[in-house]
Amino acid sequence: MKKPNNTYHHGDLRASLLREAAALLRDSGIDGLSLRRLSERVGVSRTALYHHFSDKHALLCALAADGFAQLDALMQPLSPASNAPPAERYTAFAKQYLDYATKNPSLYGLMFGHTLWRDKLADDSLKQIAYESFRHHLAAVKRWQEAGILPKEQDSLRLTQVTWGTLHGLAQLVIDGVYADSTHLEDICQCVGQLFCGMRTAKPQ
Amino acid sequence: MKKPNNTYHHGDLRASLLREAAALLRDSGIDGLSLRRLSERVGVSRTALYHHFSDKHALLCALAADGFAQLDALMQPLSPASNAPPAERYTAFAKQYLDYATKNPSLYGLMFGHTLWRDKLADDSLKQIAYESFRHHLAAVKRWQEAGILPKEQDSLRLTQVTWGTLHGLAQLVIDGVYADSTHLEDICQCVGQLFCGMRTAKPQ
DNA sequence: CAGTGAATCTTGACAGTGTCAAAATGCAGC
DNA sequence: GCTGCATTTTGACACTGTCAAGATTCACTG
Numbered sequence: 001m002k003k004p005n006n007t008y009h010h011g012d013l014r015a016s017l018l019r020e021a022a023a024l025l026r027d028s029g030i031d032g033l034s035l036r037r038l039s040e041r042v043g044v045s046r047t048a049l050y051h052h053f054s055d056k057h058a059l060l061c062a063l064a065a066d067g068f069a070q071l072d073a074l075m076q077p078l079s080p081a082s083n084a085p086p087a088e089r090y091t092a093f094a095k096q097y098l099d100y101a102t103k104n105p106s107l108y109g110l111m112f113g114h115t116l117w118r119d120k121l122a123d124d125s126l127k128q129i130a131y132e133s134f135r136h137h138l139a140a141v142k143r144w145q146e147a148g149i150l151p152k153e154q155d156s157l158r159l160t161q162v163t164w165g166t167l168h169g170l171a172q173l174v175i176d177g178v179y180a181d182s183t184h185l186e187d188i189c190q191c192v193g194q195l196f197c198g199m200r201t202a203k204p205q
Numbered sequence: 206m207k208k209p210n211n212t213y214h215h216g217d218l219r220a221s222l223l224r225e226a227a228a229l230l231r232d233s234g235i236d237g238l239s240l241r242r243l244s245e246r247v248g249v250s251r252t253a254l255y256h257h258f259s260d261k262h263a264l265l266c267a268l269a270a271d272g273f274a275q276l277d278a279l280m281q282p283l284s285p286a287s288n289a290p291p292a293e294r295y296t297a298f299a300k301q302y303l304d305y306a307t308k309n310p311s312l313y314g315l316m317f318g319h320t321l322w323r324d325k326l327a328d329d330s331l332k333q334i335a336y337e338s339f340r341h342h343l344a345a346v347k348r349w350q351e352a353g354i355l356p357k358e359q360d361s362l363r364l365t366q367v368t369w370g371t372l373h374g375l376a377q378l379v380i381d382g383v384y385a386d387s388t389h390l391e392d393i394c395q396c397v398g399q400l401f402c403g404m405r406t407a408k409p410q
Numbered sequence: 411c412a413g414t415g416a417a418t419c420t421t422g423a424c425a426g427t428g429t430c431a432a433a434a435t436g437c438a439g440c
Numbered sequence: 441g442c443t444g445c446a447t448t449t450t451g452a453c454a455c456t457g458t459c460a461a462g463a464t465t466c467a468c469t470g
Contacts, residue, residue, distance in 0.1 A: 119379050155396065256418055
């Protein structure tokens with residue numbers, strides 16, 4: 001009886017939900033992203049969502065998966081060689097990672113923090129894209145080790161975990177504003193680059 | 206009219222709330238810590254808490270402050286010199302930090318993640334103890350720089366931010382089980398130690 | 411000891427949340 | 441044109457944090 005207009009079936013609800021959810025997340029943070037507010041914003045009932053996502057967590061997983069895809073794409077073009085000194089190249093890489101994190105704080109917090117992983121709630125597609133992103137990072141670390149940018153004697157897997165851990169930890173600290181603010185981001189990245197590549201001989205390719 | 210027994214005034218409610226809240230946090234995680242469950246567990250009304258904490262966030266801040274105190278105390282005895290090689294000393298330090306984090310995952314997540322900081326909701330006592338903890342770490346870094354354990358040429362503040370960031374990021378990754386699991390914690394810490402102290406000459410004191 | 415004020419605790423209520431069951435609606439195919 | 445199915449809605453439930461108003465007890469003053 002209600003809604004006699006031709007839009008009972010929304011047609012593209014899943015995509016609309018994701019789009020508006022991302023906007024809501026960006027504007028109001030993770031706490032401001034409630035299903036009622038989202039559905040109201042999309043112009044649909046509160047439970048319409050359940051025919052496209054099994055759960056609220058499923059929606060959040062999809063958002064996080066998009067975030068990983070963005071982050072992965074962003075870090076891809078970093079691989080080509082340049083003739084800058086190793087430390088500077090790694091510094092630029094760190095800067096790019098931290099820039100993405102600080103420019104999308106809520107999304108970044110969703111991708112990692114927010115119980116998605118802790119409670120085994122991450123669905124398979126999220127796991128897949130997240131692990132793929134890690135494998136890309138691992139491959140880059142191996143390349144940098146062979147190029148003499150990162151220490152060759154370290155196990156590549158451990159080194160990847162540590163370097164990613166460093167970037168991730170710094171991102172969190174800067175986002176939350178606990179021990180670092182974004183005004184000194186440049187200096188921090190430089191310190192990271194020198195620490196990881198510092199003593200290494202510049203041996204470009 | 207109710208509760209004719211002599212326990213209308215609980216007498217030590219604030220402390221009891223904190224104790225049970227910590228237990229609830231440990232057992233059921235951050236999402237399982239609701240004020241109703243907590244008050245029921247303490248045996249008191251749902252709003253009794255509001256006479257001792259202005260807010261739920263205030264309670265969480267108090268819990269987090271306790272966590273910082275524990276972490277700070279734990280890392281204090283690490284300062285005395287030993288004659289082990291630098292990398293091993295730092296490895297042990299990292300291991301201690303990550304052990305605390307992984308053994309108290311929910312509390313650690315509360316101390317950092319959980320919007321306490323992001324939304325400027327941290328009250329002054331929490332800020333104070335957290336910053337004090339950071340200053341202790343900074344002082345330790347300076348000592349280690351002078352002892353030749355950490356690179357002397359780096360700015361101490363930046364170096365502290367980076368080293369803490371590394372430990373923090375690894376803690377998060379291990380806790381959430383994203384890219385690292387706790388079985389390889391030893392190896393990871395070793396990698397950290399060698400990375401930060403690796404090329405440095407062993408110059409104890 | 412009586413009595414008053416403040417501190418503490420309880421009950422009732424409200425808006426908000428995620429989610430399930432059942433009914434309503436529109437689309438595609440026989 | 442009718443039937444089955446996917447989609448959407450309405451109603452309801454248990455749960456959350458928090459406020460206002462009343463009940464109870466403690467500490468202190470006269």
